[in-house]
Amino acid sequence: MIPVCRLADLPRGEAFRLETDPPVAVFHTEEGELYAIDDTCTHQDASLADGWLEGCEVECPLHASKFDLRTGAVDAPPARRPVRTHEVVVEDGVIHVRLSPSAPGLPSCAAGRLAGGAG
Amino acid sequence: MRSVLVVGASLAGLSAARALRARGYDGRLVLVGDEPHRPYDRPPLSKEFLAGQADEAALVLEAEDEDLGAEWLLGARAVALDPGARSVGLADGRTVTADGVVIATGAAARTLPGAAARSGVHTLRTLDDARALRADLARGGRLVVIGGGFIGAEVASTAHALGLEVTVVEAAPTPLSGPLGEAMGGVVSSLHRDHGVRLLCGTGVRGTEADGEGRVAAVVLADGRRLPADTVVVGVGARPCTDWLAGSGIEIGDGVLCGADGRTSLPGVVAVGDCAAWYDPAAGAHHRVEHWTGALERPAAAVAALLSGSPGGQRAPRPPYFWSDQYGVRIQFAGRAAGADTVTVEEGAPQGRDVLAVYRRGGVPVAVLGMNRPRSFTRWRKRLAAVTS
Ligand SMILES: Cc1cc2nc3c(=O)[nH]c(=O)nc-3n(C[C@H](O)[C@H](O)[C@H](O)COP(=O)(O)OP(=O)(O)OC[C@H]3O[C@@H](n4cnc5c(N)ncnc54)[C@H](O)[C@@H]3O)c2cc1C
Numbered sequence: 173m174i175p176v177c178r179l180a181d182l183p184r185g186e187a188f189r190l191e192t193d194p195p196v197a198v199f200h201t202e203e204g205e206l207y208a209i210d211d212t213c214t215h216q217d218a219s220l221a222d223g224w225l226e227g228c229e230v231e232c233p234l235h236a237s238k239f240d241l242r243t244g245a246v247d248a249p250p251a252r253r254p255v256r257t258h259e260v261v262v263e264d265g266v267i268h269v270r271l272s273p274s275a276p277g278l279p280s281c282a283a284g285r286l287a288g289g290a291g
Numbered sequence: 292m293r294s295v296l297v298v299g300a301s302l303a304g305l306s307a308a309r310a311l312r313a314r315g316y317d318g319r320l321v322l323v324g325d326e327p328h329r330p331y332d333r334p335p336l337s338k339e340f341l342a343g344q345a346d347e348a349a350l351v352l353e354a355e356d357e358d359l360g361a362e363w364l365l366g367a368r369a370v371a372l373d374p375g376a377r378s379v380g381l382a383d384g385r386t387v388t389a390d391g392v393v394i395a396t397g398a399a400a401r402t403l404p405g406a407a408a409r410s411g412v413h414t415l416r417t418l419d420d421a422r423a424l425r426a427d428l429a430r431g432g433r434l435v436v437i438g439g440g441f442i443g444a445e446v447a448s449t450a451h452a453l454g455l456e457v458t459v460v461e462a463a464p465t466p467l468s469g470p471l472g473e474a475m476g477g478v479v480s481s482l483h484r485d486h487g488v489r490l491l492c493g494t495g496v497r498g499t500e501a502d503g504e505g506r507v508a509a510v511v512l513a514d515g516r517r518l519p520a521d522t523v524v525v526g527v528g529a530r531p532c533t534d535w536l537a538g539s540g541i542e543i544g545d546g547v548l549c550g551a552d553g554r555t556s557l558p559g560v561v562a563v564g565d566c567a568a569w570y571d572p573a574a575g576a577h578h579r580v581e582h583w584t585g586a587l588e589r590p591a592a593a594v595a596a597l598l599s600g601s602p603g604g605q606r607a608p609r610p611p612y613f614w615s616d617q618y619g620v621r622i623q624f625a626g627r628a629a630g631a632d633t634v635t636v637e638e639g640a641p642q643g644r645d646v647l648a649v650y651r652r653g654g655v656p657v658a659v660l661g662m663n664r665p666r667s668f669t670r671w672r673k674r675l676a677a678v679t680s
């Protein structure tokens with residue numbers, strides 16, 4: 173499990189980007205739920221932690237594809253692939269994530285960069 | 292309502308079809324589009340697709356398993372709307388009749404008045420346009436872009452990255468002063484000079500000259516200067532595709548005039564996307580919004596109004612939002628610059644081309660511009676939505 177931040181430091185309606193590789197976004201919804209998904213949009217290199225959080229969905233800050241925080245599913249192109257979801261655990265007031273074992277569905281440009289390409 | 296006809300099979304038309312099904316409409320659904328292609332995404336046509344970094348498969352707007360249960364009449368152009376019968380005549384002689392009509396015919400690139408159509412001179416609106424331009428850019432050499440608006444600027448940026456020698460010609464003293472205002476139009480258009488792309492402002496274009504084979508060889512400016520060119524792109528805006536509605540009696544201004552929910556002057560007919568000028572209560576006027584997100588989001592409200600026959604009780608549309616990618620800088624803008632009395636830089640520095648600027652009118656935020664600032668831009672965009680709703 174990776175510690176993220178204190179629950180008290182992540183107000184409702186806010187997101188925290190965990191600089192893992194690949195990065196993970198942790199959301200605290202207005203309703204008080206906590207969710208973690210891959211931070212990088214599956215369309216291009218945008219950080220979903222910078223996106224527009226509404227209910228259980230985050231809208232990509234660039235081209236408005238919306239991801240369901242519970243399932244990672246995307247509503248409509250330009251993004252086509254879902255993001256991975258990760259388990260969130262709060263222990264002693266600290267938010268932790270347990271990373272999903274499945275392979276990430278990053279956009280090709282970010283994947284290229286991660287693999288050491290020009291990106 | 293048992294049948295709905297959507298005219299125009301691009302982003303706004305597809306979004307309307309999706310919104311109809313999402314609201315549980317299960318009647319007949321017909322989409323008519325004059326391009327032979329399934330709905331595709333236009334923004335990459337001046338960016339990744341033109342650069343050769345994205346292929347045609349990446350432009351597809353439908354999800355892989357998406358099935359709207361619709362009849363698609365592609366390669367079919369609508370030529371007339373009969374409001375009494377609520378039927379649409381097609382160029383091939385067919386007629387489609389429906390209980391409800393969604394007009395989503397978008398916009399077409401403007402051309403230079405009086406300029407001869409020559410090989411090597413392009414406009415950029417469709418996939419076919421982008422294929423042709425991409426092939427010409429591959430020849431290299433000198434590109435002259437007429438018009439310093441967003442599409443012209445993006446083509447200049449892409450062609451520069453492909454190694455062409457690029458000149459941008461703009462009639463106004465400052466490019467983008469319409470959408471962004473004078474000050475920020477100046478900041479964004481400085482990107483050209485930062486990258487060694489020549490920007491000539493305040494000069495009109497007289498015409499083009501051809502070589503012996505009839506291919507473009509130069510652009511001649513109003514002041515007589517001659518710019519040698521291997522390829523020319525005319526990026527002087529788009530006009531709404533409403534010609535086919537002439538004679539229908541529908542009210543037209545700059546686009547199909549609509550209420551704040553997309554309803555037109557004809558019952559059972561709504562209009563969405565680049566062809567539509569919705570009434571904007573905040574501005575007290577009709578505005579044609581030519582942005583991707585408008586074509587994506589507004590059809591939901593229009594379809595609600597169409598199905599119910601009355602204002603759908605939908606939320607007011609969010610403030611207009613668009614983005615542009617130039618020289619590796621992500622430009623984002625939301626709201627309306629016109630009418631703002633101050634513009635203040637809240638973060639970053641204009642010189643660094645890394646800036647968040649807020650436009651205010653009487654102290655109230657009315658628009659926000661971000662250059663490489665997606666996080667704070669989204670915060671401001673949310674605030675704007677809260678102010679205007
Ligand atoms: C090169 C380019 C880059 C862009 N970049 C950006 C960007 O970065 N950000 C942004 O926010 N926006 C951008 N846009 C704008 C965005 O693409 C449009 O706002 C959007 O496409 C509008 O969708 P629409 O469905 O209303 O119209 P359109 O996409 O224009 O589609 C209308 C469709 O209707 C068809 N049609 C027209 N007349 C008829 C008829 N009589 N009968 C049948 N069919 C008809 C047309 O052929 C077309 O297929 C860009 C546009 C272009 C061209």
Ligand code: FES
Pocket residue numbers: 213214215216217218232233234235236237250251
């Ligand atoms: S980068 Fe997320 S939708 Fe384009």
